[in-house]
Amino acid sequence: MMAAIKGGSFIIDEIDGSLVVTPEDFTEEQRMIARTTEDFVEGEVLPHDETIEKLDYGLTVRLLRKAGELGLLGADIPEAYGGLSLDKISSTLISEKLSKASSFALSLGAHVGIGTLPIVYFGTEEQKQAYLPRLATGEKIAAYCLTEPSSGSDALGAKTTARLSEDGSHYILNGTKQFITNAGFADVFIVYAKVNGTDFSTFIVDRSLEGVSVGPEEKKMGIKGSSTRPLILDDVKVPADRLLWEVGKGHLIAFNILNIGRFKLAAGCLGAAKEALELSAAYAEERTQFGKRIASFPLIGAKLADMNIRTFVLESMVYRTAGLFDEGLRELDYSRADIGMQSAKGIAEYALECSINKVFGTEALSFVADEGVQIHGGYGFIQEYRIERIYRDARINRIFEGTNEINRLLIPGTLIKRALKGELPLLAKAQALQAELLQPIPPAAYDSPLEEEAYLIRMAKKIFLMTGAQAMQKYQLKLEEQQEVLSRLADQLIGIYAMESALLRAQKKLASAGETKAGLAISMTTVFVHETFERLEGLARETFAAMETGDTIRTQLSVLKKLARRQPADTIGLKRTVAARVREAGGYIV
Incomplete structure (x- = not known):
């Protein structure tokens, strides 16, 4: 199965913008799915928000089943098993639009994503027939059980065990899983355990089995309306045919499902960022100080502009990545015996992009929510104002689905592994760059919008290749021990x-709609590229300083200076333009 754009190839290739999906490409059917989700949230969920926050399991389950009636639980389930088999753009839109449902969105997201997808992608035909139709309707609710009291980021350090019975009819599971979303009412648990204490494997565990119990609800900082409990397994006899895929393949299931979970989390962060911006823009127009609406003050306007720009970039990244998954998983045949390996390869292709989305998305939302609280002033600290809730709920996202620290180690690690396997010509590109860097770099001239930004991105890729190649050469097999360097890479x-995601989207809009209609996207891309490029240049300097001294670092910094040459953009003026458009729209605008 070949994807149109290989995972990780963005760092070495010029990406064909026509192959990149942007929100401007949505079909009417996809927009209809988005509206259906919005209508469900507004009409069915938000009126009960206060009750949901008090942990009313019965209400949450009833609403999940209503979502099932609308098809919102079956978007990623094949039609043969009672689902809708929607494209990944549509299922991503569902994740984005559900975010306004706060805790309920988490309950639903855990069910349809990490709870159901292990069976979709890795289940046997019998397992799919037995579970997926009922998961699609909400008759059964799923939960994902990986974390343990002593193993969070170190998932393979799990202590839960599974022992095959003498007659081979069942596995006996023992252990405790921690922080399990939906544990209070889930019917089906995807549980990871080590067969014979060594082979990391995955099991479908029904709540009705003897020995399955849950601990008390955790008292959380945010997402209070979602159930979070420990799952306790005490000599649980799980039928042998409930082993998912094969013994010892649990890590492939866990990590690939987490990849999808990371991506879906970024989509949810996008929706929350849009809501936070809308709330903040409205408050800034209502609140007056010194006889003026605070939205008219330049520093408040700059905040609104920065919030809109981060959200625009995140939206561009999320739907670009959704398009990659659409293409990469399009040819999956769920009836084939090797569907597990097919799925693992298809999802792993974009593991790098999933981690990138997760880190950027969760940190973008944290930024937007924090600025939203600041715009609200003292009222932002009061529970009566929804921005306070968004701020609290957002904090968990940087911990969920692998902490951002772990993902920062995974991102360069995944790229290097792909290169060493021959899946990306990264090393050849880095070697070719060495010769190129010895040549003079003539000053660039720009005649059209976004030409300079495209040039800066090309230079940023060269700076990364130069920095990364130096790190690999210096540390070799010990590079994984240099976590500060890996984080900067x-x-x-x-x-x-x-x-690049922002640039490709703005270029597409410029080509199709003209400079006037694409003006805001151009302005936002210009600001983001210039500000980010400056930060990336600083990261490269820090990395070189950590690795080298003397003449070597002087040479490297001289080359870096050539690659980083640019004309500063008027980001202050551009942000004023963006802020004015946000005020006109009353929220997020492109």
Whole structure:
């Protein structure tokens, strides 16, 4: 199965913008799915928001079943098993639009994503027939059980065990899983355990089995309306045919499902960022100080502009990545015996992009929510105002689905592994760059909008290749021990993917709608590229300083200076333009 754009190739290739999906490309059917989700949230969920926050399991389950009636639980389930088999753009729109439902969105997201997808992608035909139709309607609710009291980021350090019975009819599971979303009312648990204490494997565990119990609800900082409890397994006899895929393949299921979970989390962060911006823009127009609406003050306007720009970039990244998944998973045949390996390869292709989306998305939302509280002033700290809730709820996202620190280690690590496997010609590109860097770099001239931004992104890719190649050469097999260096390499990759996603979208809009209609997208892209490029140059300097001294670092910094040459953009003026448009729209605008 070949994808049109290979995962990670953005760092070495000029990406064909016509192959990149943007929100402007949505079909009417996709927009209809989005409206259906919005109508469900507004009409069915938000009127009960206060009750949901008090942990009313019965209400949450009833609403999940209503969502099932609308098809919102079956978007990623094949039609053969009672689902809608929607494209990934549509299912991403559902994740985005559900975010306004706060805690309920988390309950639904855990069910349809990490709870159901292991069976979709890795289940046997019998398992799919037994579970998926009922998961699609909400008759059964799913939960995902990976974390343990002593193993969070170190998932493979799990202590839960599974032992095959003498007659081979069942596995006996023992252990405790921690922080399990939906544990209070889930019917089906996807549980990871080590067979014979060594082989990391996955099981479908029904709540009705003897020995399955849950601990008390955790008292959380945010997402209070979602159930979070420990799952306790005490000599639970799980039928042998409830082993998911094969013994010892649990890590492939866990990590690939987490990849999708990371991506879906970024989509949810996008929806929350839009809501926070809308609330903040409205408050800034209502609140007056010194006889003026605070939205008219330039520093408040700058905040609104920055919030809109981050949200625009995140939206561009999320739907670009959704388009990659659409293409990469399009040919999956769920009836094939090797569907598990097919799925693992298809999802792993974009593991790098999933981690990038997760880190950028969760941190963008944290930024937007924090600025939203600041715009609200003292009222932002009061529970009566929804921005306070968004701020609290957002904090968990940087911990969910692998902490951002872990993902920052995974991002360059994944890229290097792909290169060493021959899946990306990263090393050849880096070697070719060495010769190129010895040549003079003539000053660039720009005649059209976004030409300079495109040039800066090309230079950013070269800076990353230069920095990364130096790190690999210096540390070799010990590079994984240099976490500070890896983190800075990750931030370069995140920044490049983010800049390029915004650029490709703005270029597409410019080509199709003209400069006037694309003006705001051009302005936002210009601001983001220039500000991010400056930050990436600083990251490269820090990395070189950590690795080298003397003549070597002087040479490297001299080359870096050539690559980083640019004319500063008037970001202050551009942000004033963006802020004015946000005020006119009363919220997010492109």
